[in-house]
Amino acid sequence: MKNIRTRFVLKSKKLAAIVMSAALVAAFNFTKVDAASIAARYNGVDRYETASKVCQDGWKEDTDYAVIVNGDNFPDAMTAAPLAKKYDAPILLTNTDILNPYTSVELNRLKVKNVFLIGGKSVISQSIEDALKAREIKVTRIGGTNRYETSILVAQKLGKVNEIAVVNGDQFHDGMSMASIAALKGIPIILTGSNYIPDTVKKYLQSNKKIEQAYVVGGTDQISDSVLSYIPNAKRIGEGDVYQRNTSIINAFQNEISTGTIFVASARDFPDSLVASSIAPKTSSPILYVDSPISDYTVNLLSSKIVNNIKILGGTGVVGYDLEYILSSIPLSISYVNNITDTIWQNQKYTPRPTVVVTATDGTLKEMPVTWNVSYLSTSKPGIYTINGTIDGTYRTITTTLIVNPLPVSIADISDEVQSGYSYSFPDTVNAKMSDGTVAKVDVNWEYGDQAINTPGVYTFYGTVNKYSKKVKLTLVVRDSGSSGTPSNQFDDTTIEIVQGESYKLPKTVLDKVTNKNLPVTWNTRSIDTSETGIVRLVGTVTGSSYNAYLTLIVTPKIVEVPQIVETVIQGSTYTMPTQVAAKTSDGQTIYVDVTWETPFVDLGSPQTYYLKGTVKHFEDPVVLVLKVVSY
Known part of the structure; x- marks a missing residue:
């Protein structure tokens, strides 16, 4: 019965x-349909096995380092997480006098070569240290005369830092709330009393007066204002009860952490949250305290975050099934996410976006990490590419459409004319032959300089086109508005450009566009003086026609100098020879002309100086490029 x-x-x-x-x-x-996934529950027969299961999940392959702390002593253990993160080491628990078997098994499995023991010999015995050394494991003990000195010794092991976290060393809650975040940021956790600062801590703070920020964790009940006054550049975060402080700490660093995965542990004891502080930084995750009944502060935090995976520390006796169900039901989920369209140039480096903005079920916008089906995409060929991704921790898919635009590879020089006294509008676009074989209009930006075009003459302008290595050339002929003669449609009104000083023979025939025959022509001059720049307008009498032919000769300034080019490159790097060089002309202007090099390639494997020669059309002297290859 x-x-x-x-x-x-x-x-x-x-x-x-x-x-x-x-x-x-x-x-x-x-009212949610979707729920956060309970991705894992680290549940051992005791805290030591729980720590080993966390280790097995976070470190599946060999690792050189491990951090061992006392499973019953939180003060020394509380500062271990940043050190573990620095060395990518798991945190394992042991008893005071005997190396715990679960920890021993993990050290063997991971083939650990170096162990940090946190705490003095009264915390972790000399016998354990000797046993580790007998296994040919290098042991580094970090332990002071008390918890405060130990925290300073651990901090010094981290090296120079710009920020620190200061917590009350008499209770574990704030230290464990801060541990995974401090580890992620690589900043030490310094212990102090609520109403006093130990001398070792005071000395450390005085020697680090120039730190950018000291996060003082807790309200005045945890760390008083009198203690705060000793701490340089102090910023207090987290007030109220344990759960309010815990969630306030998480919110204080919400721009640096990710709530896609959250580790939850009971606030009633420290070991579970401690061992999680070594694995949580791998996903930039915080540690959240939960107990029954669940705190309103915990509910408010979860209901404002998109949480995909919840990992529970401890068995159902610590975090029960009722809490597990509630935890999975509270967080937001994704309501909507827009696909992405990115446009880049051919050969431009492209990496898919690591995060995207999504709309949560409460209408707020959240940033979420994405895993794409490719991590690298070659952009050597123009075209349209599709990249598929999945929002981390969800089944939500997202698509990136990548448009790789072709590059302009060839743009012909432009000639145009206008009568003096009339305005002239420079073209906004030019036709370019693209790398995919098409012809497209591309935007051009003209360099107007200080040239005035209100008098007859020949004017040269240069423009730049995005992603085009050469200058675009525009030759503008300004004709005298009083020029005699009106061209007919029977003969072409031809314009020819020649360089100053070059000889030119007048054509003996012109094409009759009516009969499609070449007819003899007699020009109103027998020879052309090209020693001076300018425009020569010729009228020709065509045999057998009542119409005249017209010829415009544009004598452009000659190149008088191409300055020597000096370039410096690093040994072992790449260097592309210039395809155009700046040249000075007889009218004092600077133009850009094509250059052909005698040695198109050079060896950059060793430091030396090259003197390379090139040729420019219409210029007799060689162009000189001094290329200096220097060592690192």
């Missing part, structure tokens, strides 16, 4: 738990 009653009592307790869970769910008024 007694056994029957016992079974009834147990069933009643289970029923009560289910009823309580249902009541809590109803109280929170959950």
Whole structure:
């Protein structure tokens, strides 16, 4: 009869738990369809096995380092997380006098070569240290005369830092709330008293007066204002009860952490949250305290975040099934995410966006990490590419359409004319032959300089086109508005450009566009003086026609100098020979002309100086490029 009653009592307790869970769910008024996934529960027979399971999940391959702390002593252990992160080491627990078997197994599995023991010999015995050394493991003990000095010694092991976290060393809650975040940021956790600062801590703070920020964790009950006054560049974060401080700390660093994965642990004891502080930085995750009944501050934080994965520290006796169900139901999920279109140039380096903005179920915008089906995409060929991704921790897919535009490879020089006294509008676009074989109009920006075009003459302008290595040339002929003669449609009104000083023979025939025959022509001059720049307008008498032919000769300034080019490159790098060089002309202008090099390639493997020669059309002297290859 007694056994029957016992079974009834147990069933009643289970029923009560289910009823309580249902009541809590109803109280929170959950309307979500999607729920956060309980991705893992690290559940051992005791805290030591739980620590080993965390280690197995976070470190599946060999690692050189491990951090060992006392599983019953939180003060020394509280500062270990940043050190573990620096050396990519798991945090394992042990007893004071005997190396815990679960920890020993993990050291063997990971083939650990170096171990940090946190705490003095009264915390972790000399016997454990000797046993580790006997296994040919190098042991570094970090332990002071008290918890405060130990925290300073651990901080010094991290090296020079720009920020620190200061917590009350008499209770573990704030230290464990801060541990994973401090580890992620690589900043030490300094312990102090609530109303006093130990001398070792005071000395450390005085020697680090120039730190950019000191995060003082907790309210005045945890760290008083008198203690705060000793701390340089102090910023207080987290006030209220344990759960309010915990969530305030998470929110204080929300721009640096990710809530896609959250580790949850009970606030009633420290070991579970401690061992999580070494694995949580791998996903930039915080540690959240949960207990029954769940705190309003915890609910408010979860209901404002998109949480994809929840990892629970401890068994159901610590975080029960009722809490597990509630935790998975509270967080936001993704309501909508827009696909992406990115446009780049051919050969431009492209990496898919690591994060995207999504719309959460409450209408707010959130940033979420993405895993794409490619990590690298060659952009050597123009075209349209599709990249598929998945929002981390969800089944939501997203697509990036990548448009790789072709590059302009050839743009012909432009000639145009206008009569003096008339305005002239420079073209906004030019036709370019693209790298994919097409012809497209591309934007051009003209360099007007200080040239005035209100008098007859020949004017040269240069423009730049995005992603085109050469200058675009525009030759503008300004004709005298009083020029005699009106061209007919029977003969072409030809314009020819020649360089100053070059000889030119006048054509003996012109094409009759009516009969498609070449007819003899007699020009109004027999020779052309090209020693001076300018425009020569010729009128020709065509045999057998009543119409005249017209010829415009544009004598452009000659190149008088191409300055020597000096370039410096690093040994082992790449260098592309210039395709155009700046040249000075007889009218004092600077133009850009094509150059052909005698040695198109050079060896940059060793430091030396090259003197390279090139040729420019219409210029007799060689162009000289001095290329200096220097060592690193």
